[in-house]
Amino acid sequence: MKNKHFYSVQDWLPFKKILENGIIQTKDNSYIKIIKIFPINYNLKSELEKEAILNSYKIFLKTCNFNLQILIQSNKKDLSKHISKIEEINKNKQTEEVAQKYIKYIQEMNEEKKTNTKYFYIIIKEKLDIEKTENEKIVLQKLKENYYKLKETLSRCGNKVEEIQTKRETVNIIYCFLNYRKQNKLEN
Numbered sequence: 454m455k456n457k458h459f460y461s462v463q464d465w466l467p468f469k470k471i472l473e474n475g476i477i478q479t480k481d482n483s484y485i486k487i488i489k490i491f492p493i494n495y496n497l498k499s500e501l502e503k504e505a506i507l508n509s510y511k512i513f514l515k516t517c518n519f520n521l522q523i524l525i526q527s528n529k530k531d532l533s534k535h536i537s538k539i540e541e542i543n544k545n546k547q548t549e550e551v552a553q554k555y556i557k558y559i560q561e562m563n564e565e566k567k568t569n570t571k572y573f574y575i576i577i578k579e580k581l582d583i584e585k586t587e588n589e590k591i592v593l594q595k596l597k598e599n600y601y602k603l604k605e606t607l608s609r610c611g612n613k614v615e616e617i618q619t620k621r622e623t624v625n626i627i628y629c630f631l632n633y634r635k636q637n638k639l640e641n
């Protein structure tokens with residue numbers, strides 16, 4: 454019987470390594486940067502504000518002439534600590550009935566999956582062009598420039614934009630993406 458080769462997750466994933474600054478180097482010599490977006494609540498805006506936001510998004514789409522991907526992670530919120538606090542505070546007989554109704558409401562909302570937390574990311578990619586003898590420093594600079602373009606244009610729309618800057622944050626995002634059924638994220 455021949456020896457079978459069992460592939461590991463590392464063989465399957467396209468990552469070569471994650472740099473200390475949070476940028477991912479892939480096996481095909483591309484570099485990937487993850488950017489976290491804190492969205493606005495569009496529905497709460499006035500008609501004039503909505504029009505301005507849409508115009509800003511048009512500028513965003515015209516300005517960003519590079520590869521990007523949008524990733525949305527949805528995680529079920531753990532409300533057990535919140536419920537425990539309510540139970541702790543409301544040991545008074547007069548407010549106990551109201552507290553129990555509120556706890557029941559929270560649990561029903563949680564069961565109906567209306568208590569999910571959504572995280573929004575934009576992923577940008579630059580490929581190292583070996584034929585042009587580009588070095589890693591140039592590609593990383595291009596990623597940085599593209600990040601600033603994204604930040605500027607999305608900020609005009611009212612979004613807060615945050616750069617993922619550490620290896621730990623990047624690993625956390627990848628872990629949550631690959632293990633979407635798990636409720637707990639890695640400890641920071």
